[in-house]
Amino acid sequence: MMIALALLVAVGLLTLVHWYVWRRVVRDVSAPRSAWRRTGTALAVVLPLLSLGALAGGRALPIAAERWLAWPGYLWLAVLLYLVLGLLVGEAVRPLLLRARRGSVPQPEREPVPAGAVGAEPSGGDARPGGAAAGDRPGPADPSRRLLVARGVAIAAGGAAAAVVGNGAYGVLRGPRLKQVTVPLAKLPRQAHGYRIAVVSDIHLGPILGRAHTQRIVDTINSAQPDLITVVGDLVDGSVADLGPAAEPLARLRARDGAYFVTGNHEYFSGAAEWVDFVRDLGVHPLENARTELPHFDLAGVNDIAGTAEGQGPDYGRALGDRDRTRAAVLMAHQPVAVHEAVRRGVDLQLSGHTHGGQLWPGNYLAELANPTVAGLERYGDTQLYVTRGAGAWGPPVRVGAPSDITIVTLASLRA
Incomplete structure (x- = not known):
């Protein structure tokens, strides 16, 4: 019942937003039977x-068919966001533009009328109440001026949205860029000073990224x-059947101490057990609530919280219990909220993703409501949490204000 209600609200909101966009970008700038009115109205129906279809297609369509919906459908959602933001800015400046345009139109000079002549005005000014001259009172903007301003706002908002989304x-x-971060660990031995960990998250292979x-x-x-x-x-x-070939290059990852994997919430929407087996066959080692002892520190990993519904949620006791606490511990946990357990378990460094850094500004402000850290390195007690923005994108293949990254975390020993 709650899901149906939420879906109904979402569809209603999407309809209202599209009506607003149609009104400002189509109706207000075109004649009733013009080609743009017909085309814009059709797009206002087809694009949503x-x-x-793109949002729902992943569960009902083969990947080849889903691509035909994903590219235009997801890109339109990104354009819609910034188009609406641009139009809202336009609502604020529209009255100023109309007033400025009115003031810039020169008024015709009036010939003086001799006193006492028929039609002469009283010396006190306009005979109408208020006494102000008729030419001094701002009247409503004429239709041509309103049309000009409406078209200017629509073009500016559309151009800005296209430029932002295109970039x-x-x-x-283009792919993620390398980011460098140094993290000092008190328990790290001197000989491990400068140890380098590549952190990659949120690759999101799907109908667009392959x-x-x-x-x-x-x-x-x-x-x-x-x-x-x-x-x-x-x-x-x-x-795995649809995206296994897209993931196969992971078999070519190379590092002295190997590559490790933990599940994220999207794995549990996609068949987590099959993917765990698949990445293992590629030579990437899954850490399912497990720990491995590397030469200079312990590396642990927990399943994502989304696995709880399937009885495969995080088990911090299995991953971190009964370990030597004199050794540094690095925890792989997809969601940053795991840091609260990491602090209780004496973890030195937690590596996470999940947030995408907000992906589309101003989404970072929403991400801050659900995550202790949205991006970067922060300390919680004796535990440090590093959150990467991720290497891909979910939904629209677009990032604004949150560039994708692969982070090289360099561990520093305080004993060095």
Whole structure:
């Protein structure tokens, strides 16, 4: 019942937003029977249907068919966001533009009328109440002026939205950039000073990001020559049958101490057990509520919270219990909220993703409501939490204000 109600509210809101966009970008700038009125009205119906199809298609359509909906449907959602923001700014400046345009139109000079002549005005000014001259009173803008301002606002908002989304899409499709972060650990031995961990999360292979995206990520990681690779969840948005070939380049990841993987929430929408087996066959070691002792510190991993509904949720006792607390511990946990358990368990460093850094500004403000850290390095008691913005994108293949990254975390020993 609650899901149906939420869906109804979402569809209603989407309808209202599209009506507003149609009104400002189509109706207010065109004649009733013009080509743009007909085309814009058709797009106002088709584009939201494509977006809804893209959101729902992953569970009902084969991947090849889903791509035809995903590209236009998801991109339109990103354009819609910034188009609406641009139009709302336009609502604020529209009255100013109308007033400025009115003031810029020169008024015709009036010939003086001799006193006492028929039609002469009294010396006190306009005979109408208030005494102000008729030319001094601002009247409503004429239709042509309103049309000019409406078209200017629509063009400016549309152009800004297209530029922002285009740049954000280029950033995603180009691939993530390397980011460098140094993290000092009190328990790290001197001989491990400078140990380098590649952190990658939220790759989101799906109908848009495929094998070429994975290969770019693998090439970027291998070029950094890390000592250890951690894949911190949300690898895929689909089944092994559909996306297995797209993930295969992960078999070419190279690091001295290997590559490790933990599940994210999206794995549990896509068949987590199959994906765990698949990445293991690729040579990436899953840590399912488990721990491995590396030469200089313990590396632990927990399942994502989304696995709880399937009886496969995080088990911090299995992953971190009965360990030597004199050794440094690094925890892989997809969601940053796991840091509260990490603090209780004496973890030195937690590596997470999940937030995408907000992905689309101003989404970072919403992400802050649900996550202790949205991006970057922060300390919680004796535990440090590092959150990567991720290497891919969910939904629209667009990032604004939150560029994708692969982070090289360099561990520093306080004893060095």
